[in-house]
Amino acid sequence: xxxxxxxxxxxxxxxxxxxxxxxxxxxxxxxxxxxxxxxxxxxxxxxxxxxxxxxxxxxxxxxxxxxxxxxxxxxxxxxxxxxxxxxxxxxxxxxxxxxxxxxxxxxxxxxxxxxxxxxxxxxxxxxxxxxxxxxxxxxxxxxxxxxxxxxxxxxxxxxxxxxxxxxxxxxxxxxxxxxxxxxxxxxxxxxxxxxxxxxxxxxxxxxxxxxxxxxxxxxxxxxxxxxxxxxxxxxxxxxxxxxxxxxxxxxxxxxxxxxxxxxxxxxxxxxxxxxxxxxxxxxxxxxxxxxxxxxxxxxxxxxxxxxxxxxxxx
Amino acid sequence: xxxxxxxxxxxxxxxxxxxxxxxxxxxxxxxxxxxxxxxxxxxxxxxxxxxxxxxxxxxxxxxxxxxxxxxxxxxxxxxxxxxxxxxxxxxxxxxxxxxxxxxxxxxxxxxxxxxxxxxxxxxxxxxxxxxxxxxxxxxxxxxxxxxxxxxxxxxxxxxxxxxxxxxxxxxxxxxxxxxxxxxxxxxxxxxxxxxxxxxxxxxxxxxxxxxxxxxxxxxxxxxxxxxxxxxxxxxxxxxxxxxxxxxxxxxxxxxxxxxxxxxxxxxxxxxxxxxxxxxxxxxxxxxxxxxxxxxxxxxxxxxxxxxxxxxxxxxxxxxxxxxxxxxxxxxxxxxxxxxxxxxxxxxxxxxxxxxxxxxxxxxxxxxxxxxxxxxxxxxxxxxxxxxxxxxxxxxxxxxxxxxxxxxxxxxxxxxxxxxxxxxxxxxxxxxxxx
Numbered sequence: 001x002x003x004x005x006x007x008x009x010x011x012x013x014x015x016x017x018x019x020x021x022x023x024x025x026x027x028x029x030x031x032x033x034x035x036x037x038x039x040x041x042x043x044x045x046x047x048x049x050x051x052x053x054x055x056x057x058x059x060x061x062x063x064x065x066x067x068x069x070x071x072x073x074x075x076x077x078x079x080x081x082x083x084x085x086x087x088x089x090x091x092x093x094x095x096x097x098x099x100x101x102x103x104x105x106x107x108x109x110x111x112x113x114x115x116x117x118x119x120x121x122x123x124x125x126x127x128x129x130x131x132x133x134x135x136x137x138x139x140x141x142x143x144x145x146x147x148x149x150x151x152x153x154x155x156x157x158x159x160x161x162x163x164x165x166x167x168x169x170x171x172x173x174x175x176x177x178x179x180x181x182x183x184x185x186x187x188x189x190x191x192x193x194x195x196x197x198x199x200x201x202x203x204x205x206x207x208x209x210x211x212x213x214x215x216x217x218x219x220x221x222x223x224x225x226x227x228x229x230x231x232x233x234x235x236x237x238x239x240x241x242x243x244x245x246x247x248x249x250x251x252x253x254x255x256x257x258x259x260x261x262x263x264x265x266x267x268x269x270x271x272x273x274x275x276x277x278x279x280x281x282x283x284x285x286x287x288x289x290x291x292x293x294x295x296x297x298x299x300x301x302x303x304x305x306x307x308x309x310x311x312x313x314x
Numbered sequence: 315x316x317x318x319x320x321x322x323x324x325x326x327x328x329x330x331x332x333x334x335x336x337x338x339x340x341x342x343x344x345x346x347x348x349x350x351x352x353x354x355x356x357x358x359x360x361x362x363x364x365x366x367x368x369x370x371x372x373x374x375x376x377x378x379x380x381x382x383x384x385x386x387x388x389x390x391x392x393x394x395x396x397x398x399x400x401x402x403x404x405x406x407x408x409x410x411x412x413x414x415x416x417x418x419x420x421x422x423x424x425x426x427x428x429x430x431x432x433x434x435x436x437x438x439x440x441x442x443x444x445x446x447x448x449x450x451x452x453x454x455x456x457x458x459x460x461x462x463x464x465x466x467x468x469x470x471x472x473x474x475x476x477x478x479x480x481x482x483x484x485x486x487x488x489x490x491x492x493x494x495x496x497x498x499x500x501x502x503x504x505x506x507x508x509x510x511x512x513x514x515x516x517x518x519x520x521x522x523x524x525x526x527x528x529x530x531x532x533x534x535x536x537x538x539x540x541x542x543x544x545x546x547x548x549x550x551x552x553x554x555x556x557x558x559x560x561x562x563x564x565x566x567x568x569x570x571x572x573x574x575x576x577x578x579x580x581x582x583x584x585x586x587x588x589x590x591x592x593x594x595x596x597x598x599x600x601x602x603x604x605x606x607x608x609x610x611x612x613x614x615x616x617x618x619x620x621x622x623x624x625x626x627x628x629x630x631x632x633x634x635x636x637x638x639x640x641x642x643x644x645x646x647x648x649x650x651x652x653x654x655x656x657x658x659x660x661x662x663x664x665x666x667x668x669x670x671x672x673x674x675x676x677x678x679x680x681x682x683x684x685x686x687x688x689x690x691x692x693x694x695x696x697x698x699x700x701x702x703x704x705x706x707x708x709x710x711x712x713x714x715x716x717x718x719x720x721x722x723x724x725x726x727x728x729x730x731x732x733x734x735x736x737x738x739x740x741x742x743x744x745x746x747x748x
Contacts, residue, residue, distance in 0.1 A: 152563055
């Protein structure tokens with residue numbers, strides 16, 4: 001059973017442009033619409049389109065910000081350097097690891113929280129607010145909070161679990177664990193919010209019918225709730241995966257990239273901001289952007305994620 | 315028509331307001347203003363600036379802007395703004411190792427010969443050397459800095475090491491502290507403080523991170539000096555300390571403040587750190603986290619040696635005041651620096667921030683001698699301190715060193731020197747990433 005149905009198609013004639021039949025009033029309204037929306041459209045293109053094209057252009061140069069005279073066209077040289085460097089692949093691996101672990105954990109926890117929010121009979125608003133609080137906290141602040149929590153000098157985690165002066169940030173895996181915990185804590189509410197929207201769309205009749213037919217709670221989740229939420233789950237996964245793949249703030253604050261915890265965003269930051277190698281850094285950013293687009297395409301084409309779910313068209 | 319024209323006029327009007335506000339945001343620099351924008355790195359600079367502004371009789375006032383706390387953060391902010399030719403910056407506080415990078419890029423205004431004479435007068439050798447690049451003064455030294463070896467007098471007997479009796483080596487410290495069950499605190503965190511430590515060890519062993527003469531070479535021709543005995547000695551000491559029982563917990567993530575915490579702990583024994591810790595102990599005593607007589611147990615000595623027979627090269631730090639090349643009030647900025655870096659200001663600054671003055675005469679001030687019983691040691695250290703490599707590509711140099719020499723427990727005297735040298739040269743030639 002599926003609630004995802006094709007929208008009723010408009011008759012073919014209705015979609016044909018009928019420019020000639022526009023009244024004066026309609027034409028004026030359309031022009032006014034452009035006049036009102038035009039400046040915003042131009043600003044949008046300027047602030048998003050221009051930097052993207054500029055980054056692609058800069059990525060073809062060996063260009064150090066402190067040595068503008070030494071700028072040299074190297075075509076795809078920067079891309080060859082990046083893709084041939086083991087560091088890029090190591091950081092690609094770390095980024096993928098963090099993405100998979102955090103998104104998987106967030107999906108399970110987020111689903112649980114969404115169920116709690118959906119089913120709560122009392123204090124619904126207070127409960128939803130409480131669950132959403134971590135998402136309202138700025139990532140840098142949450143990263144600092146967790147860095148302090150895991151600190152071996154003034155943190156509470158070691159005391160709570162009797163770990164003595166264990167240095168969480170002193171090893172790759174323990175440091176990655178802290179980063180994942182901070183990320184999961186921070187963004188699970190977002191996941192649960194998206195899942196709650198999907199959960200709310202399932203008509204109660206379906207569940208009641210399943211109950212009457214003698215389905216157990218687990219069967220109801222597996223056979224009724226999950227299939228009907230597929231679109232919402234895929235959209236939630238897509239959004240979170242794109243976000244998680246660009247992780248930067250938590251790592252910057254918690255480990256500053258030490259112990260092999262650097263991700264691809266960090267690689268772009270280090271080349272562009274620390275080394276001011278604008279060309280090389282732009283190339284890393286372009287690769288990162290391409291990877292993000294590939295993830296989006298994979299979700300939409302391979303997993304058939306239905307984005308209209310999110311646009312409120314259904 | 316009337317109905318349609320109103321919204322159109324409104325739309326045009328708002329577009330004009332938008333454009334006007336964007337344009338006005340770009341300008342804002344009226345040449346006649348006497349307000350100097352001053353980027354400070356230490357809160358105590360603001361107090362000095364307030365006094366200078368009051369004493370100027372209205373000649374100038376300051377708009378104080380605070381730089382990020384970390385050295386790297388400060389560098390990045392200055393670099394980004396200066397590269398964008400930010401005309402709102404007048405006086406900037408520059409960490410000495412970054413000065414060459416800024417000067418080479420044309421971001422700073424060079425001091426004239428007469429000004430150089432004026433701002434060099436009476437300045438200690440260490441702070442002066444690191445304010446000069448290609449025989450030009452780019453920063454007026456505000457303070458100099460050097461690290462000392464700090465020790466707890468109560469552990470010396472058990473450790474069998476006595477820094478007060480004469481110079482000690484890193485090996486003696488590691489062995490002695492391990493024997494006594496106490497720690498040797500140093501900065502193993504992957505940031506600028508690790509670079510400070512590596513540079514001090516390599517220099518103390520008679521080497522240098524970059525081969526001499528590299529400051530005038532293009533990036534891809536710069537040669538590293540790490541694949542040497544000195545590089546191996548540095549890697550060995552860092553590794554030996556990191557894996558010894560003398561390494562404090564969290565050694566590979568410890569910065570200056572973590573080192574101080576380790577030194578103040580019951581098993582604290584030795585520490586290399588900047589002199590600010592002396593004033594910081596007072597703060598901890600006032601807060602009640604340290605016993606009132608803690609400082610009676612603390613001694614200090616010259617920075618540890620690598621070889622017993624070779625004098626150590628203590629780290630060098632500090633801060634200089636530079637003028638942005640894009641400032642429209644450069645002459646006024648010079649006048650303000652005359653006050654900001656004056657003997658009176660440096661004395662006041664040293665008392666408040668605990669950072670050593672760059673002017674030799676400040677160390678004769680009775681108040682300073684009372685507050686800093688180790689004043690003579692600091693002054694000697696400043697004269698002998700070894701600056702970090704002077705390079706227009708310092709960002710690449712420090713980034714490579716921080717990558718290659720971390721974590722300290724994974725270093726080896728056999729591989730680290732070659733690997734770090736290769737990384738350094740490859741990064742400078744744009745062949746590898748960091």
